[in-house]
Amino acid sequence: xxxxxxxxxxxxxxxxxxxxxxxxxxxxxxxxxxxxxxxxxxxxxxxxxxxxxxxxxxxxxxxxxxxxxxxxxxxxxxxxxxxxxxxxxxxxxxxxxxxxxxxxxxxxxxxxxxxxxxxxxxxxxxxxxxxxxxxxxxxxxxxxxxxxxxxxxxxxxxxxxxxxxxxxxxxxxxxxxxxxxxxxxxxxxxxxxxxxxxxxxxxxxxxxxxxxxxx
Amino acid sequence: xxxxxxxxxxxxxxxxxxxxxxxxxxxxxxxxxxxxxxxxxxxxxxxxxxxxxxxxxxxxxxxxxxxxxxxxxxxxxxxxxxxxxxxxxxxxxxxxxxxxxxxxxxxxxxxxxxxxxxxxxxxxxxxxxxxxxxxxxxxxxxxxxxxxxxxxxxxxxxxxxxxxxxxxxxxxxxxxxxxxxxxxxxxxxxxxxxxxxxxxxxxxxxxxxxxxxxx
Numbered sequence: 001x002x003x004x005x006x007x008x009x010x011x012x013x014x015x016x017x018x019x020x021x022x023x024x025x026x027x028x029x030x031x032x033x034x035x036x037x038x039x040x041x042x043x044x045x046x047x048x049x050x051x052x053x054x055x056x057x058x059x060x061x062x063x064x065x066x067x068x069x070x071x072x073x074x075x076x077x078x079x080x081x082x083x084x085x086x087x088x089x090x091x092x093x094x095x096x097x098x099x100x101x102x103x104x105x106x107x108x109x110x111x112x113x114x115x116x117x118x119x120x121x122x123x124x125x126x127x128x129x130x131x132x133x134x135x136x137x138x139x140x141x142x143x144x145x146x147x148x149x150x151x152x153x154x155x156x157x158x159x160x161x162x163x164x165x166x167x168x169x170x171x172x173x174x175x176x177x178x179x180x181x182x183x184x185x186x187x188x189x190x191x192x193x194x195x196x197x198x199x200x201x202x203x204x205x206x207x208x209x210x211x212x213x214x215x
Numbered sequence: 216x217x218x219x220x221x222x223x224x225x226x227x228x229x230x231x232x233x234x235x236x237x238x239x240x241x242x243x244x245x246x247x248x249x250x251x252x253x254x255x256x257x258x259x260x261x262x263x264x265x266x267x268x269x270x271x272x273x274x275x276x277x278x279x280x281x282x283x284x285x286x287x288x289x290x291x292x293x294x295x296x297x298x299x300x301x302x303x304x305x306x307x308x309x310x311x312x313x314x315x316x317x318x319x320x321x322x323x324x325x326x327x328x329x330x331x332x333x334x335x336x337x338x339x340x341x342x343x344x345x346x347x348x349x350x351x352x353x354x355x356x357x358x359x360x361x362x363x364x365x366x367x368x369x370x371x372x373x374x375x376x377x378x379x380x381x382x383x384x385x386x387x388x389x390x391x392x393x394x395x396x397x398x399x400x401x402x403x404x405x406x407x408x409x410x411x412x413x414x415x416x417x418x419x420x421x422x423x424x425x426x427x428x429x430x
Contacts, residue, residue, distance in 0.1 A: 040256045041337060041365075042358030069338055069368075073361050092368070094309060094338040120365075121336060122256060123284055123309040142357035142380070142387075143257030146288050150256075150335075153284075153307070165357070168386060172357075173413075198388075 016128055019098035023131025026105050027114070032063075033213050034114045036130050038154060039138035040147070041120035044164040046074045047197050048138065048206070049115045053081045055207055060214055063111035065104060067096040067119045074117065084108055095124035098131055112214045122151040134213060140165035141174035148182040155186045160193065160209065167196040231343055234313035238346025241320050242329070248428050249329045251345050253369060254353035255362070256335035259379040261289045262412050263353065263421070264330045268296040270422055275429055278326035280319060282311040282334045289332065299323055310339035313346055327429045337366040349428060355380035356389035363397040370401045375408065375424065382411040 027034050037045045046066070053062050064085040066074040075087040086104040088096060096118050108114050116132060118125045122139070137158040139147050142165050148155055155161060161183045169176050176194060183192050191209065195202030242249050252260045261281070268277050278299040281289040290302040301319040303311060311333050323329050331347060333340045337354070352373040354362050357380055363370055370376060376398045384391050391409060398407050406424065410417030 040335075040358075041362055042255070069366060071365055073365065092338070092341070094336065119338070120255075121309065121338065123307070123334070123336065124339070126307070140357065142355065142383070143255075147256055150286055150288065151284060165387075168357070168383065171383060171386060172380075 013127060016098050019102055020129040020131040023098055023102055023105065027131060027133065030109045032108065032111055032114050033134065034116055034130070034132040035134045035136055035213075036116045036118060036125075036132035037136045037138060038118045038122070038125045039120065039162075040122050040140070040143050043120070043138045043140045043143065044162075044197050045117050045120070045138055046077055048162070049078055049117060050081060051197060051203060052115075052207065052210055053078070053083055055203075056210060057081065057083070060210070061110060061112045062115065063108040063113070064115040064117065065101060065108075066117045067100075069094075069119060084111065090119055093119070094121045095119050095128050096130060097128045101130045113210065122147070122154050126153045126157065134159045136160045136162060138162040138164055139179070141169045141176060141179065142172050145174040145176070145178050148179050148186065152186050155183055155190070158187060158190045160191045161187065162193045162195050162202070162206070164195045164197055166194050166201060167199050228342060231313050234317055235344040235346040238313055238317055238320065242346060242348065245324045247323065247326055247329050248349065249331055249345070249347040250349045250351055250428075251331045251333060251340075251347035252351045252353060253333045253337070253340045254335065254377075255337050255355070255358055258335070258353045258355045258358070259377075259410075259412050260332045260335070260353055261292055263377070264293055264332060265296060266412060266418060267330075267422065267425055268293070268298055270418075271425060272296065272298070275425070276325060276327045277330065278323040278328070279330040279332065280316060280323075281332045282315075284309075284334060299326065305334055308334070309336045310334050310343050311345060312343045316345045328425065337362070337369050341368045341372065349374045351375045351377060353377040353379055354394070356384045356391060356394065357387050360389040360391070360393050363394050363401065367401050370398055370405070373402060373405045375406045376402065377408045377410050377417070377421070379410045379412055381409050381416060382414050
């Protein structure tokens with residue numbers, strides 16, 4: 001749950017930044033690359049983690065923190081791939097913050113690459129740096145081809161933008177190129193990947209990025 | 216943008232409730248039924264409003280308030296149906312509140328039924344009563360068939376739960392009956408409608424509900 005903005009002497013965003021810096025130092029100390037995966041509900045975040053671990057699990061030591069309002073459905077999916085994983089339930093909060101993430105870092109000292117799957121939401125995670133090295137924003141064509149345009153802030157801070165479920169574009173009447181162009185216009189520096197996790201389109205390009213990140 | 220919860224003497228949720236009561240009195244005075252439509256990004260909220268106005272616009276006077284973070288794409292879609300409509304941009308906020316809604320009510324004095332389309336989000340709108348008569352929560356099968364189970368709070372407060380895009384269930388591997396059962400378990404009193412707005416499935420059932428509401 002969150003309330004209206006109130007001016008106090010406590011700057012919670014500064015506090016978040018401070019803890020994010022500490023997380024970043026932890027990652028540096030243990031040579032961990034951390035990827036904050038943000039995206040709407042059902043955009044494919046958990047499946048992206050699963051496919052990556054399936055493909056590269058022999059060469060890279062992965063770990064995963066899974067943010068969700070309630071429950072541990074995603075944890076079960078990821079844990080079956082035999083990687084260290086932890087669920088963070090945010091209760092009524094609609095995003096992870098650096099403090100929540102910091103609580104479970106000890107478990108991941110030995111990993112090369114830590115996925116941090118944020119709560120399914122394209123608005124709230126924007127203000128909360130978690131200490132990550134890379135920010136991925138994932139949407140799917142089934143959310144409507146105006147989904148990028150409607151949420152400029154989150155796309156502006158992305159390093160990688162994934163447009164998923166492109167095999168369904170015709171079925172839902174979505175214009176994939178419009179989405180790609182909207183993403184590039186908002187953020188010319190970001191890498192934009194057209195993907196379809198179920199059929200495998202774009203996955204090789206993503207895996208290459210992951211390999212470069214830990215090399 | 217929102218921050219962590221801070222204890223103060225200002226209870227913003229009580230303030231919201233007070234303004235929601237005022238909105239409710241306004242609706243009563245002018246004999247307006249207000250429907251708060253909540254749901255994830257791209258679940259079909261705007262299209263539901265459009266289809267309803269297309270079908271029943273001759274017999275019911277509609278109006279629409281369209282909540283979005285930025286932009287007026289939804290306003291353009293709805294306004295072409297020649298009904299009074301207003302966009303409410305929430306900036307960094309991820310939900311409408313009673314105060315934001317109250318600002319544009321004067322425009323809708325003459326309508327029978329006012330749609331209030333909330334910001335695309337299944338978490339944040341839960342705490343903010345807008346003064347509405349009916350709460351609709353809309354999700355689509357493309358969000359994954361665990362989307363209901365993962366967001367219990369919002370489904371508990373719904374009067375009507377719509378599971379949309381069921382024609383795509385096979386393509387995305389979603390179990391529609393699981394979603395219906397999850398919804399019924401969380402909220403046995405809610406009306407659950409299986410819908411596919413593009414092909415028309417479930418629309419008649421919805422239109423019947425709308426007609427009963429204003430009769």
